[in-house]
Amino acid sequence: MGRADTTTPANGVPSPPRPGLRERKKRRTRDALLRAALELFAERGYERTTVDDIAEAADVSQRTFFRYFGGKEEAAFFVSRMAEGHFVEAVRRRPPGEAPLDALRHALGESWDSIGDSIGHLVPLDLHMRFYRVIESTPALLAAHLRRANELEEELARVIAGREGLDVDTDPRPRVVVAVFGAVMRVTERMWSAGDDAGLPALRDLTLSYLDQVEPALSGPWRTDPDTPGNGSGTP
Amino acid sequence: MGRADTTTPANGVPSPPRPGLRERKKRRTRDALLRAALELFAERGYERTTVDDIAEAADVSQRTFFRYFGGKEEAAFFVSRMAEGHFVEAVRRRPPGEAPLDALRHALGESWDSIGDSIGHLVPLDLHMRFYRVIESTPALLAAHLRRANELEEELARVIAGREGLDVDTDPRPRVVVAVFGAVMRVTERMWSAGDDAGLPALRDLTLSYLDQVEPALSGPWRTDPDTPGNGSGTP
DNA sequence: GAGATTAGTGACAGTCGCTGACAGTTGACA
DNA sequence: TGTCAACTGTCAGCGACTGTCACTAATCTC
Secondary structure, eight states: OOGGGOOOOTTSOOOOOOOOHHHHHHHHHHHHHHHHHHHHHHHHOSTTOOHHHHHHHTTSOHHHHHHHSSSHHHHHTHHHHHHHHHHHHHHHTSOTTSOHHHHHHHHHHHHHHHHHHHHHHHSOHHHHHHHHHHHHTOHHHHHHHHHHHHHHHHHHHHHHHHHHTOOTTTOOHHHHHHHHHHHHHHHHHHHHHHSSOOSHHHHHHHHHHHHTTHHHHHSOOOTTOTTSOSOOSSOO | OOGGGOOOOTTSOOOOOOOOHHHHHHHHHHHHHHHHHHHHHHHHOSTTOOHHHHHHHHTSOHHHHHHHSSSHHHHHTHHHHHHHHHHHHHHHHSOTTSOHHHHHHHHHHHHHHHHHHHHHHHSOHHHHHHHHHHHHTOHHHHHHHHHHHHHHHHHHHHHHHHHHTOOTTTOOHHHHHHHHHHHHHHHHHHHHHHSSOOSHHHHHHHHHHHHTTHHHHHSOOOTTOTTSOSOOSSOO
16 A cells, blocks of 8 residues: 555656556456467467467466356457557547648557557557457458448448547548548458458558549549559559 | 240239249248247347247248248348349439439439338348337447448448549549448438337438538538528427 | 455356257249 | 159257355455
8 A cells, every 4th residue: 555556656647556466367367368369360260269278378267267258259259358458548639730641640650659568568460460360261250340430430420520530420520531431441451361461560561552543433434544653552 | 845834924024933832931930030039130130139039930940040040130130131132123224424412412312212112021120120229229239230331331342443443542532422421321210219109211311311411511501501400300 | 464355366157149960841944 | 653852850069158155266355
């Protein structure tokens, strides 16, 4: 209760008190489960990895796995969940004057930069990216991913509606813009996962470049448009 | 193999030969299972309906259910699957000169008209619409629905790419347009399922009206735009 | 510091979706 | 009419997930 467990460094900002042994143990177990899960998913695939496998790799019982994660799916998307939280916060911080699509685009650019580090604190970044590619080729994971993306869009639509002073239940436009934004993101993920460069910067660049093409792509005609290269990525 | 089983009416178009007893029995079993499934889903909800319940309601064994449908999910989306097939065909039939988004929009308008009847041949239309609203409120169903929508978009992207003479693997634009189209459809479904009018015409009108708003909604600002009503539907 | 409290865990049993194997039944066709 | 293939039911089993209960260990109380 004294000063002993509230480490306050010189900068004045009080860092959260060092958690007790129990809390640290819990964290270690969760991280071990998370890492074991992602490793197995990336190696053998999602479907061919049983919860028993994960529990055994983390040296706990199956029952314990389910105490940390609601299911296989929750473990699979634990990292993404955190990354999405960062993004939503970035959107909330954008200046109110900005047009919706610009706000989303800029927030994405910002959070991309910090997300790599945040992920690295949980699991090796490389592992996460390897797993991320598995999503696209696993129907059960893709379905879950899309459902989660849908929920995220709903949250974003409410943020956008708030910025613009609109009611999300009567005006469809906030949802439409966010849905268009999300649609481009998903196309990007698909193209990225099919490409050669599985790195995070490649995904980042592809995303931002495709977002720039939304409006041109909607207003055809396409055939007579030679100065827009077909491939929006850096690879010619 | 003679003329006896090829009923050719006066109009000259040969209707398919009347199936044998075995085939008719199969169809009856399948329809009974389908109808029982949708009825139970609409009444008790998807999750609280077991495959055993469905099989029992259709008076067959659980094993038989799985011989007709790959799983609960496949039974749930059997009707939608057929409707989607109609739509894709309508897109393929659109004149080549049309801009992609227009082709999609017009094909949708066309297939909407015939879809009601097609569904009615399988299950009561009212039942289908009641079930369709369950999707939005059932995470497992929503996930499956979104994954299926994603697959449909992939197919449409290839059709569009073919019409425009583009390669879907290097040019992101076909996928982007189709994704935007799909995004609007999903927003519509969401607004429809939250609204009062659960009928098929309401869904149809809402869809077409929202599609008209895609481009205006993308190019803000919104606040200073009094002549575009917030609610795109017919209800003021 | 010893005992009471409580969180975390493992072991076990059970449900539900789904699959493989095997045997019995029934429509199709010679 | 008898053979054959298709269709079906029964049974056994796997994997995801949940409830229960007893046991251990971190934390709290005195």
